[in-house]
Amino acid sequence: xxxxxxxxxxxxxxxxxxxxxxxxxxxxxxxxxxxxxxxxxxxxxxxxxxxxxxxxxxxxxxxxxxxxxxxxxxxxxxxxxxxxxxxxxxxxxxxxxxxxxxxxxxxxxxxxxxxxxxxxxxxxxxxxxxxxxxxxxxxxxxxxxxxxxxxxxxxxxxxxxxxxxxxxxxxxxxxxxxxxxxxxxxxxxxxxxxxxxxxxxxxxxxxxxxxxxxxxxxxxxxxxxxxxxxxxxxxxxxxxxxxxxxxxxxxxxxxxxxxxxxxxxxxxxxxxxxxxxxxxxxxxxxxxxxxxxxxxxxxxxxxxxxxxxxxxxxxxxxxxxxxxxxxxxxxxxxxxxxxxxxxxxxxxxxxxxxxxxxxxxxxxxxxxxxxxxxxxxxxxxxxxxxxxxxxxxxxxxxxxxxxxxxxxxxxxxxxxxxxxxxxxxxxxxxxxxxxxxxxxxxxxxxxxxxxxxxxxxxxxxxxxxxxxxxxxxxxxxxxxxxxxx
Numbered sequence: 477x478x479x480x481x482x483x484x485x486x487x488x489x490x491x492x493x494x495x496x497x498x499x500x501x502x503x504x505x506x507x508x509x510x511x512x513x514x515x516x517x518x519x520x521x522x523x524x525x526x527x528x529x530x531x532x533x534x535x536x537x538x539x540x541x542x543x544x545x546x547x548x549x550x551x552x553x554x555x556x557x558x559x560x561x562x563x564x565x566x567x568x569x570x571x572x573x574x575x576x577x578x579x580x581x582x583x584x585x586x587x588x589x590x591x592x593x594x595x596x597x598x599x600x601x602x603x604x605x606x607x608x609x610x611x612x613x614x615x616x617x618x619x620x621x622x623x624x625x626x627x628x629x630x631x632x633x634x635x636x637x638x639x640x641x642x643x644x645x646x647x648x649x650x651x652x653x654x655x656x657x658x659x660x661x662x663x664x665x666x667x668x669x670x671x672x673x674x675x676x677x678x679x680x681x682x683x684x685x686x687x688x689x690x691x692x693x694x695x696x697x698x699x700x701x702x703x704x705x706x707x708x709x710x711x712x713x714x715x716x717x718x719x720x721x722x723x724x725x726x727x728x729x730x731x732x733x734x735x736x737x738x739x740x741x742x743x744x745x746x747x748x749x750x751x752x753x754x755x756x757x758x759x760x761x762x763x764x765x766x767x768x769x770x771x772x773x774x775x776x777x778x779x780x781x782x783x784x785x786x787x788x789x790x791x792x793x794x795x796x797x798x799x800x801x802x803x804x805x806x807x808x809x810x811x812x813x814x815x816x817x818x819x820x821x822x823x824x825x826x827x828x829x830x831x832x833x834x835x836x837x838x839x840x841x842x843x844x845x846x847x848x849x850x851x852x853x854x855x856x857x858x859x860x861x862x863x864x865x866x867x868x869x870x871x872x873x874x875x876x877x878x879x880x881x882x883x884x885x886x887x888x889x890x891x892x893x894x895x896x897x898x899x900x901x902x903x904x905x906x907x908x909x910x911x912x913x914x915x916x917x918x919x920x921x922x923x924x925x926x927x928x929x930x931x932x933x934x935x936x937x938x939x940x941x942x943x944x945x946x947x948x949x950x951x952x953x954x955x956x957x958x959x960x961x
Contacts, residue, residue, distance in 0.1 A: 481594035484601040488581065492630035521661035525636075528629040529666060531611035532604055532637045539640060540671035542571075544651045545768045548659040548699040549678025551821050552761045554797050555753060556676055559765035560652045560772075561589050563791030567773060571648040573639040573664075575632065575656055578799045578815075578953030579960065585639045589796070592642060600642045604634070632656045636663045650772070658688050660701025669704035674768040675733070677702070677711040678761065680720055681818055696723040705732035710767045712760055713737035738763055746781040751793035754801040754832075757824050762792050799952040801828050804959055809932045810942045811959065815949030817848060819859045825946050826863035833942060834868070841875035843932045843943040845924055846902060847882060847951040853898050854905040856947065861909050876914045876931045877906045880924035882950045884957045892919045921954040 529535065545560050547553050557574050564570040565588045577583040582591040592600075605628070612627030613619050621627070628634055636656075643651055655662040659677075680696050688695045700723065703709045709728060714720055721737070728735035740760070748759025766788060767780045777783070799815040812832060816825035833842060848856050864873050879899035896919055903915045918924040932941040945955050 479598065479602050481598040484598045485581070487605060487625075488601070488631070488634070490625040491628055491634055492625070518661045521663070522666060525629075525633055525663045525666050528608070528633055529637060532607050532641065534637070534640065534644075536666055536668040536671070538644065539666070540668050542640075542643060542649055542651050542671060543673040543772065544653050544667055544671055545674050545676065545772055546653055546655070546664065546667060546672050546702045546704075547676045547678065547768075548655040548662070548702045549676070550681040550695065550699070551818065552678035552757075552764075553654050554800065555758060555761040555795075556678055556765045556768075557652050557654050558589075558753065558795040558797040559762055559792055560769050561586070562795035563765065563769045563788045564650055564652065564772070565589055566787035566791050568650055569646075569648055571639070571643040571646070571651045572653075573636065573651070574654040575635075576949060576953070578949065579956050581635070583798065584635055585642055587643075587646060587648065596642065600638060600645060604638050604641050633663045655699075655702060658695075658698035658701065660698045662701075665702055667704075669707055672702075672704045672707050673772040675702045675704060675707055675709040676764050676768050677709060677724065678764065679712070679820075680714075680717075681820060692717065693719045693723050696720050697727060700724050700727035700731075703728050703731040703733035703735070706734075708734045708736055708771050710736045710738060710764050710771075712743075712764070713739050715740075736767065738767065742781060749789055749792040752796050755824055755828050766792070799949055799956070801825075802952075803832070804956070806929075806959060809929050811955070812842075812942055812944045813952045813955065814944075814946045815952040816946050817851065817856075817948050819856060822856060822860040822946065823863045826860060826867050829944050829946075830864060830867040830873070840941050842873055843928050843941070844874045844877040845880065845928050845943060845945045845951070845955065846877065846947040847880055847899065848902075848947040849882065849898060849950070853902045853947070857902050857905050858909060860946070861906075871910070874906075874910060874913055876916075876928075877903070877910075878916050878918065878924050878928055879903050879906075880918040880921055880951070882948065882954045883920045884954045885922050886920050894919060921951070922958050925955060925958045 547556050554574060557572060561570055561572045570588060572586045572589065573584060575584050582594070582597050585592050608628050609622045612622035617627055653664050655664050659665060677699050680692055680699060688698045711724060724735060743760055743763045746759070746763065748762050763781060766784060769788065770776065770780050799813055802813040804811045804813060812829050814825040814828065816822040829842070846857060847853070865871050879902045881894055881896060881899065883894070896917055899917045903917050906913055906915050916927060918927070928943045932943050934941060945952055
């Protein structure tokens with residue numbers, strides 16, 4: 477079999493998924509003595525990643541040949557990375573590593589904001605794969621077994637190493653890198669202090685409770701783990717969350733980092749830059765990115781949000797992020813796509829979609845396509861519908877609602893694929909929230925998209941109506957795969 481992009485994807489699919497790994501934390505509360513506690517699982521994470529890095533032929537010192545802007549947080553990480561990338565690309569070649577991807581895995585590893593090509597991805601993939609295989613054989617694993625996934629790290633760790641391998645191979649010196657989950661024990665945190673030019677901790681909230689803890693303060697402890705000795709860390713000063721700020725300050729002191737707390741009033745005075753990425757909240761992400769990039773480039777100013785260079789302003793305008801406040805038109809239907817998946821982010825999505833919808837003078841109801849597999853979908857839906865109606869100043873924003881699993885294709889045998897209990901519960905909630913709303917449940921996005929398109933077009937096929945897709949980045953990615961096969 478040719479060692480091409482297709483085979484690389486097949487082998488990548490053999491690795492343990494991120495969901496399996498996070499599941500270890502969720503099941504660790506079992507009383508079985510064989511289960512590892514979250515403390516034990518976390519403690520092993522960085523040593524394990526260092527071992528995988530060594531087996532791939534690298535050490536932290538090799539990573540320090542590049543300078544990284546390291547980004548952690550609950551919300552806004554992707555936006556900060558997009559802004560930082562777009563600004564840095566105006567000055568020099570920049571590599572970016574983010575997650576998750578929406579349509580294809582190459583989105584995670586980009587150079588100058590463009591995903592690496594299939595050939596480059598495949599070539600680098602097999603170089604890393606073979607290095608790990610050879611290392612396992614040297615350590616005594618039978619060659620036949622070592623060739624497979626048994627000698628490889630799980631999905632996210634492999635891709636993290638692959639990204640660094642590609643950047644080093646291409647001679648990239650400047651990198652923007654996003655944490656996967658948390659920070660302190662994240663695979664990206666094997667970066668040494670001398671390899672980090674600036675750290676950013678974005679908006680914080682409750683997420684990945686089994687791994688990070690059940691309070692914002694506990695989660696903040698993990699996110700602040702990316703702070704490094706002698707490196708500036710940028711974050712918003714949260715006057716309403718003194719506990720969070722206390723944790724950030726203590727962690728900065730422990731790490732020997734300088735914590736730069738950005739005042740909201742300072743951001744408001746500046747006002748941000750209007751660009752491709754929409755939402756009033758983005759000015760805070762822009763501010764953090766501007767400060768990190770100025771630090772990275774050595775453009776230190778006492779008031780960094782004043783006299784921003786024109787190149788950086790252009791970058792802020794041009795920054796893009798798939799699946800966030802994205803509009804896709806297929807000629808007859810306009811699809812509003814936002815991967816919001818927490819209460820706060822769904823409130824922002826509600827503001828964006830209502831403003832976009834009303835700006836064109838449309839008063840036709842939106843068709844809603846919604847899913848959320850890992851959180852309380854029914855409650856998030858209720859919060860979202862309330863936010864939409866509050867922002868619109870009226871009810872009746874949705875006449876049709878579709879709830880679907882995230883699989884992009886139908887089951888080959890026509891059977892229902894997977895459990896749709898979550899979708900059924902969300903559908904029942906929608907019926908109670910909006911009694912006149914017509915609700916349907918699907919087990920795949922291909923059918924959901926087809927139905928949404930039919931409903932949005934309605935009897936007047938010349939009139940363009942809109943479909944709103946939200947609740948999960950995975951859902952948005954799956955819908956994009958259907959719209960852009």
